[in-house]
Amino acid sequence: xxxxxxxxxxxxxxxxxxxxxxxxxxxxxxxxxxxxxxxxxxxxxxxxxxxxxxxxxxxxxxxxxxxxxxxxxxxxxxxxxxxxxxxxxxxxxxxxxxxxxxxxxxxxxxxxxxxxxxxxxxxxxxxxxxxxxxxxxxxxxxxxxxxxxxxxxxxxxxxxxxxxxxxxxxxxxxxxxxxxxxxxxxxxxxxxxxx
Amino acid sequence: xxxxxxxxxxxxxxxxxxxxxxxxxxxxxxxxxxxxxxxxxxxxxxxxxxxxxxxxxxxxxxxxxxxxxxxxxxxxxxxxxxxxxxxxxxxxxxxxxxxxxxxxxxxxxxxxxxxxxxxxxxxxxxxxxxxxxxxxxxxxxxxxxxxxxxxxxxxxxxxxxxxxxxxxxxxxxxxxxxxxxxxxxxxx
Numbered sequence: 520x521x522x523x524x525x526x527x528x529x530x531x532x533x534x535x536x537x538x539x540x541x542x543x544x545x546x547x548x549x550x551x552x553x554x555x556x557x558x559x560x561x562x563x564x565x566x567x568x569x570x571x572x573x574x575x576x577x578x579x580x581x582x583x584x585x586x587x588x589x590x591x592x593x594x595x596x597x598x599x600x601x602x603x604x605x606x607x608x609x610x611x612x613x614x615x616x617x618x619x620x621x622x623x624x625x626x627x628x629x630x631x632x633x634x635x636x637x638x639x640x641x642x643x644x645x646x647x648x649x650x651x652x653x654x655x656x657x658x659x660x661x662x663x664x665x666x667x668x669x670x671x672x673x674x675x676x677x678x679x680x681x682x683x684x685x686x687x688x689x690x691x692x693x694x695x696x697x698x699x700x701x702x703x704x705x706x707x708x709x710x711x712x713x714x
Numbered sequence: 715x716x717x718x719x720x721x722x723x724x725x726x727x728x729x730x731x732x733x734x735x736x737x738x739x740x741x742x743x744x745x746x747x748x749x750x751x752x753x754x755x756x757x758x759x760x761x762x763x764x765x766x767x768x769x770x771x772x773x774x775x776x777x778x779x780x781x782x783x784x785x786x787x788x789x790x791x792x793x794x795x796x797x798x799x800x801x802x803x804x805x806x807x808x809x810x811x812x813x814x815x816x817x818x819x820x821x822x823x824x825x826x827x828x829x830x831x832x833x834x835x836x837x838x839x840x841x842x843x844x845x846x847x848x849x850x851x852x853x854x855x856x857x858x859x860x861x862x863x864x865x866x867x868x869x870x871x872x873x874x875x876x877x878x879x880x881x882x883x884x885x886x887x888x889x890x891x892x893x894x895x896x897x898x899x900x901x902x
Contacts, residue, residue: 587807590777625776633785651892652769658870664843665875687840709833
């Protein structure tokens with residue numbers, strides 16, 4: 520598994536370069552940071568060789584499987600870059616630089632925008648924006664679930680997984696069940712090899 | 715249904731811990747849990763308010779859930795509230811994900827681990843779909859009216875989920891139509 524891990528000594532100029540790129544990715548990440556993945560991969564893996572393809576993909580997989588926002592894959596990427604460059608304390612530096620870089624610009628913008636929007640919430644244009652975007656936002660959520668489900672594979676082969684997705688959606692839509700019970704059920708059924 | 719009085723966060727600590735608790739339940743994405751905790755359990759906002767806030771969070775750059783936490787925290791307690799909510803959302807999960815990343819490097823290729831993750835992934839997809847279906851009921855009161863809202867929603871689903879068109883085009887293309895129609899129908 521762990522073949523071909525890149526090893527570099529990162530200079531301060533490299534860390535600055537990483538930070539500046541994360542700031543840029545942050546501003547590009549309309550619709551979620553997932554939309555910047557191809558560019559991030561090109562820069563970190565292909566151009567700088569700071570982490571391997573496998574490490575990049577594992578960072579995304581772990582962040583998706585773990586509780587918490589998926590944006591934490593950026594923390595894992597920073598962690599891997601740091602570990603490749605020397606060890607624990609450098610890895611923590613990598614986490615810090617990556618996370619502050621990816622969050623600072625977008626968060627500042629979102630906060631200012633939200634305050635402005637809230638102050639002017641009675642304006643016809645603001646109300647029209649929120650009302651007009653609402654069906655699209657809801658459809659995007661359902662689409663996200665659909666895309667995650669279809670990543671499971673062809674229906675003919677992976678139908679038990681599709682069934683699990685459909686049953687979960689139905690249960691949660693109609694009844695009040697704690698989310699963690701459903702996740703635990705999925706974990707058990709998966710672990711037993713039934714789905 | 716759902717006529718219990720609205721509520722709001724009591725303090726910065728309340729914000730921080732509420733978001734920590736919901737983040738730690740959010741496997742495969744936090745949005746389903748945010749709706750569950752903040753709208754259904756804590757009643758800090760209605761379904762309609764949730765969708766509206768989220769429309770803003772979605773079109774801004776950055777992770778949607780982080781944006782949403784900043785906006786909700788900021789609404790009640792200004793900048794400190796925004797920081798408390800987003801820190802709650804990120805801090806504990808950050809530590810956890812680093813530990814799991816370490817474990818994954820060692821055990822990630824174990825077949826049982828892969829199977830368990832696959833099972834949880836199937837459920838997580840269902841959670842997100844269910845959240846969307848629940849929120850769809852709030853569109854009945856949308857200024858667009860049910861027919862227009864339905865057509866826009868279906869078009870968005872077809873474009874994104876089935877045809878896999880780029881998000882930016884679909885979101886801003888259909889969004890422009892939605893905003894235009896809503897503007898016409900709202901009284902000045």
